[in-house]
Amino acid sequence: MEKEHSGLFFETIRALSLMMDLDENEKLYHSWRVGIMSAKIADIIAPDEKREIFYAGLLHDIGGIALPDHIIHYHKIEEHFKNPIIFNHPEKGSSIVEQIPGLVKSAAMIKQHHEMWNGEGYPNRIKGSEISTGAQILRISDTFDLVNRSLKNQILKEVSLRLKKKAGKEYSHEMFEAWRKAVSEEGFYELIKDNDNLTQLMDYVIKTLPEMGMKMGLDAFDTIINVFAEVIDAKHTYTAGHSKRVADYSIIIAEAMGLNKKQVQKIKYAGYVHDAGKVAIPSYILDKKAKLTEEEFDLIKKHPIYTMEILSTISHLSDIIPIAGYHHERYDGLGYPNGYFGKRTPLGARIMAVADSLDAMTSPRPYQGIKTGDDAKKELKKYAGTQFDPIVSEAACDVLNCSLLAKK
Numbered sequence: 020m021e022k023e024h025s026g027l028f029f030e031t032i033r034a035l036s037l038m039m040d041l042d043e044n045e046k047l048y049h050s051w052r053v054g055i056m057s058a059k060i061a062d063i064i065a066p067d068e069k070r071e072i073f074y075a076g077l078l079h080d081i082g083g084i085a086l087p088d089h090i091i092h093y094h095k096i097e098e099h100f101k102n103p104i105i106f107n108h109p110e111k112g113s114s115i116v117e118q119i120p121g122l123v124k125s126a127a128m129i130k131q132h133h134e135m136w137n138g139e140g141y142p143n144r145i146k147g148s149e150i151s152t153g154a155q156i157l158r159i160s161d162t163f164d165l166v167n168r169s170l171k172n173q174i175l176k177e178v179s180l181r182l183k184k185k186a187g188k189e190y191s192h193e194m195f196e197a198w199r200k201a202v203s204e205e206g207f208y209e210l211i212k213d214n215d216n217l218t219q220l221m222d223y224v225i226k227t228l229p230e231m232g233m234k235m236g237l238d239a240f241d242t243i244i245n246v247f248a249e250v251i252d253a254k255h256t257y258t259a260g261h262s263k264r265v266a267d268y269s270i271i272i273a274e275a276m277g278l279n280k281k282q283v284q285k286i287k288y289a290g291y292v293h294d295a296g297k298v299a300i301p302s303y304i305l306d307k308k309a310k311l312t313e314e315e316f317d318l319i320k321k322h323p324i325y326t327m328e329i330l331s332t333i334s335h336l337s338d339i340i341p342i343a344g345y346h347h348e349r350y351d352g353l354g355y356p357n358g359y360f361g362k363r364t365p366l367g368a369r370i371m372a373v374a375d376s377l378d379a380m381t382s383p384r385p386y387q388g389i390k391t392g393d394d395a396k397k398e399l400k401k402y403a404g405t406q407f408d409p410i411v412s413e414a415a416c417d418v419l420n421c422s423l424l425a426k427k
């Protein structure tokens with residue numbers, strides 16, 4: 020991870036975008052498809068901005084993370100105007116993406132991706148050439164995916180007819196022609212409409228991008244992983260700051276237990292992303308006050324599996340997969356997803372289990388009241404040897420003072 024690596028940048032953004040598109044048991048691939056389509060159109064009308072346009076496509080709907088369902092399920096434009104999360108998602112997404120080194124231009128495009136050629140879009144109702152070319156490319160690529168997935172018979176002629184009807188309203192006629200040219204290249208439509216081809220298409224796009232103006236060092240990676248945590252925690256109001264706090268507590272415990280710098284760093288990254296898979300769990304389950312049904316709990320239990328799936332797409336983070344993925348294992352073997360017993364669960368994950376529970380106990384959750392730091396520590400002691408590794412639990416009680424655990 021020390022090496023500067025633009026492949027790492029791509030893989031991390033790709034994972035972030037994949038996480039956004041997890042919808043219960045299904046991967047929607049909306050963002051990947053919009054990214055790929057946008058890059059293809061950029062080849063024709065904005066080759067100099069292809070890189071920024073591609074990344075804007077991958078992240079364009081990131082500001083909609085707090086919606087109970089994936090944004091593609093909100094079909095009507097009137098709904099977009101009425102629902103504050105949707106109405107604000109271009110601005111919110113832009114302010115998130117702005118933080119990522121090298122993506123300031125992409126952020127500006129995202130801000131305008133729902134503006135329409137005729138001035139009837141949102142949030143600022145700008146029109147025509149006031150909308151940047153990148154944003155217009157996002158607009159038509161977004162509409163392409165939405166229209167295409169709404170069709171039973173996915174034939175290019177039909178998609179093209181539907182998109183043509185929107186030319187002059189949502190986007191310019193010129194933009195429609197650029198899209199038509201891009202999508203008509205031999206075999207491209209057949210490739211992009213099939214989910215199975217998207218990984219390959221993404222790899223192809225990345226090879227054709229102009230070099231990044233910067234190299235990604237550890238600082239830049241730190242920023243992106245922070246953004247990752249921010250997006251995960253934005254899914255639910257009550258999880259605000261959770262991932263970062265779990266990382267902070269884990270670092271303190273790991274250092275107190277004498278782990279070396281490299282191990283501590285891995286634990287930190289794992290803390291940031293341990294709940295990435297939660298994005299796929301429907302809000303009504305996570306927000307439920309009453310006892311969960313068996314099916315609902317089965318779904319919750321899948322979130323570490325999804326986390327591991329997302330992380331497995333970042334080759335440089337393979338070491339942190341077992342730390343992040345096993346944070347719900349228990350010392351007595353009654354946890355999930357694998358029911359690992361005792362030290363079969365890696366130490367990093369046993370530390371994370373304690374940090375995660377500590378933060379859950381001391382934060383407001385729909386199903387429980389907040390515990391004080393003292394009470395949370397009592398629970399740690401009570402469940403040492405059953406839920407928690409007793410050594411980790413003891414270390415945590417020693418080093419985490421109650422004012423740190425008190426909420427903020």
Ligand SMILES: [Fe+2]
Pocket residue numbers: 079080090108132133
């Ligand atoms: Fe959008």
Ligand SMILES: [Fe+2]
Pocket residue numbers: 049053079080161
């Ligand atoms: Fe979209």
Ligand SMILES: [Fe+2]
Pocket residue numbers: 293294322346347
């Ligand atoms: Fe979790």
Ligand SMILES: [Fe+2]
Pocket residue numbers: 261265293294375
């Ligand atoms: Fe968690």
